[in-house]
Amino acid sequence: MTREEVTAMFARREEAFNRKDSASLAADYANDAVIYSPTAGVHQGPDGAKAAFDVIFHAFADNARHTEALVIDGDHVAQVLTMEGTNLGGLMGLPPSGKHFRLPAVFIYDFRGDKIVRERRIYDFTGMLIQIGVLKARPA
């Protein structure tokens, strides 16, 4: 994909994410794509991606992502973003806490043609669980 195509794709994906359109998001993954997510675990392909997005959208009905930068190196792309949402639906089998999280993240992508074949998400996952009330932390 050209730089312009990558940029347009990420703009489209951000819009899809913010309207919780898991089917559109999932369609960008190759059948053998592997997604490494702290929240959803390792999952594969469009079906795995859709199921994971649906879990996230259920937990955080107001979930939003804001892309701050795209670092594009051929088929290798880093997305620097801010994620936020409120735990309105419950996560990991726990009831909703009503608590909000906001944190920076970096997602790393490998493309084959116009499909994502690998995505790795890195952020302060433990901090997020504390912010939304799934975990409690105190000094040891």
Add this chain to the structure above:
Amino acid sequence: MTRDQIVALFDRRMNAFNDHDVESFADVYAEDAVVESPLGGTHQGREAIESVIGAFFSALSDARLTQDELIIDGDRVVQVVTVSGTDNGGLMGTAPSGRPAQLPVVFVCHVADGLITHERRIYDFTGMLVQIGVLKAKPA
């Protein structure tokens, strides 16, 4: 900077990290470079960069870094690494726990004139504190 120069710069920094050579580590940054770090806060200049990484090496004296990926887009660079080490010196004023930690870390950088001018570090900082025993986390 050319791609080869950027690759060499990040190799230099990785080698300095693994040698625990704080001076050589700080030398890859511009004199007025700004680093945004969950552990060290936002700090500026080589002296501050040396001080923050020195404190980290005092806490985790076997700390090592391996590069997972390097994404280069003009003067913007995203480096993903795996950092590992053992809290045998005490971090953030706590007693040494003797516990190991291993986690992916992302450096989102700007480079110019052969040096890093700005760097933002994104990783599971809270998870690292839990791994090495500075924080205790439990289900809420």
